[in-house]
Amino acid sequence: LRALIAILLATSAAGCAAVPQNRRARLADPMMSVTDEPLDAYRRQKLYDTREGAAGGDGTAAGGGCGCQ
Amino acid sequence: VRSRFVAAALVIAFGSSRALAEDAKPTDAQILGPEDTALRIESITTRITGYNQYGFGYQSKAGPIGGPGSERLLVFEPQVEVVATQGDRVTHRIWVPIDVVTAASPHSFEPTPDVVSGASRKLEGGTFQWSTTYKADRGSQVALTSGLHIENPFRSWNAGLSGSRALADQNTVVAGSVVGILDWFDRFLITGVRNGRAERSTTMASAGVTQVLTPTTIVHVNYGLTVQEGELGNTWNVVPLANGERGAELLPSSRTRHALVGRMSQFLPWNGALRLYYRFYTDDWGIEAHSVEGPDHATPDAYALSRRSLPLSHADRAIFLHHSRAPRRHAPRRRQRPCPASVSHPWRQARRGRARAGFGAAPTLRGRVRSLLSLERLANGRRIVRPRPALLK
Numbered sequence: 177l178r179a180l181i182a183i184l185l186a187t188s189a190a191g192c193a194a195v196p197q198n199r200r201a202r203l204a205d206p207m208m209s210v211t212d213e214p215l216d217a218y219r220r221q222k223l224y225d226t227r228e229g230a231a232g233g234d235g236t237a238a239g240g241g242c243g244c245q
Numbered sequence: 246v247r248s249r250f251v252a253a254a255l256v257i258a259f260g261s262s263r264a265l266a267e268d269a270k271p272t273d274a275q276i277l278g279p280e281d282t283a284l285r286i287e288s289i290t291t292r293i294t295g296y297n298q299y300g301f302g303y304q305s306k307a308g309p310i311g312g313p314g315s316e317r318l319l320v321f322e323p324q325v326e327v328v329a330t331q332g333d334r335v336t337h338r339i340w341v342p343i344d345v346v347t348a349a350s351p352h353s354f355e356p357t358p359d360v361v362s363g364a365s366r367k368l369e370g371g372t373f374q375w376s377t378t379y380k381a382d383r384g385s386q387v388a389l390t391s392g393l394h395i396e397n398p399f400r401s402w403n404a405g406l407s408g409s410r411a412l413a414d415q416n417t418v419v420a421g422s423v424v425g426i427l428d429w430f431d432r433f434l435i436t437g438v439r440n441g442r443a444e445r446s447t448t449m450a451s452a453g454v455t456q457v458l459t460p461t462t463i464v465h466v467n468y469g470l471t472v473q474e475g476e477l478g479n480t481w482n483v484v485p486l487a488n489g490e491r492g493a494e495l496l497p498s499s500r501t502r503h504a505l506v507g508r509m510s511q512f513l514p515w516n517g518a519l520r521l522y523y524r525f526y527t528d529d530w531g532i533e534a535h536s537v538e539g540p541d542h543a544t545p546d547a548y549a550l551s552r553r554s555l556p557l558s559h560a561d562r563a564i565f566l567h568h569s570r571a572p573r574r575h576a577p578r579r580r581q582r583p584c585p586a587s588v589s590h591p592w593r594q595a596r597r598g599r600a601r602a603g604f605g606a607a608p609t610l611r612g613r614v615r616s617l618l619s620l621e622r623l624a625n626g627r628r629i630v631r632p633r634p635a636l637l638k
Contacts, residue, residue, distance in 0.1 A: 177525060184507060194414050195416055195457050195459065199460040200457065202460060203460070203461070203463055205512070207510075207518040208510045208512060210510050210520075214326055214340060215290060215326055215340075215342075216292075218324065
């Protein structure tokens, strides 16, 4: 975890050099999105709720049903 | 005299030209017309997901006393999302996911149903979620969200507030959110008798940063804190006791969860994108989990296929690596089952005293702490679960 934090800090520090808007065309492509499509996020959330044996939290309603809550 | 005359002429000329320019400058409304505040639907998206679960768990009654019972499960999950705008600044989003579950929980020895199958052998649960986003300016927006989840015998309400702000010429975006959730559901005895109502409250806060690193690289880090209070079990789960009988699953009444997510997207020269995902999770029940997804190689074609809402995922053949560690502190009396079958579950490890990996050997961390490695595949939007009988022996 410490290594990961160090990598994140290093990459974040490198990001201090601003990229002008006219060079961000590739970042605007939907496939470059770093956030989930909302419906895909629901699928992902269900997996994590199941894995961690936890219902609710993370901004989603805590439904039962699958018996995994 | 001549210089004064020239100066006066300049003042008159520039002053009058500025006044004329201001008079002639058209307003935004004159160019674009009056702002349209009518509700306009921008998109309607649908998605269908299927879950197929095989496996056994100790809290299921569909098996011998003291042994795991069947937890066969099949879920279909249609979803629909409608996005509508109201003027230039307001965006509404309505989202309705529905879960259709067969064998909502494993039934007991035939023909006697257990408490769960009697309540919800087949189950339909649905959520209505609504959010409204207001764009204050080019780089700032705030959103309100609320939702209702209905499921027999379960009700859940949630409401939240979120906001984001772009900085450094939109190279950096910081965002935060707060959500409160209240669950209200029937309490059951393990004999199948309803025993009033139970409540659970959840408060969640998150903060994140998205940073452009290069013209082809973008990273995102997000931290989420979740605090839960109340009845954290479903009240009907059972656990095998030392005397050979079954008892109710008892859980602590509070739980604090921490999740840290890191993402990276890298544009590739052949018009593709390489995406990486990492999530670290820990809570005060002693669970720690590391989840890695990727590398996810997205292409425009694959993404378009997904956007057309076919049951295919742009994360085709993504590999999920889940690494968990056994609890070190208090171990509450809790279910001992794989859920779903291929998922490593620290509670089971704690109960059994040791962990066995589905493939290869389980690595040992810091002496007595055991770890478990499990592998899942997501192919074409369908989760493939591999039962691991060795874990259940």
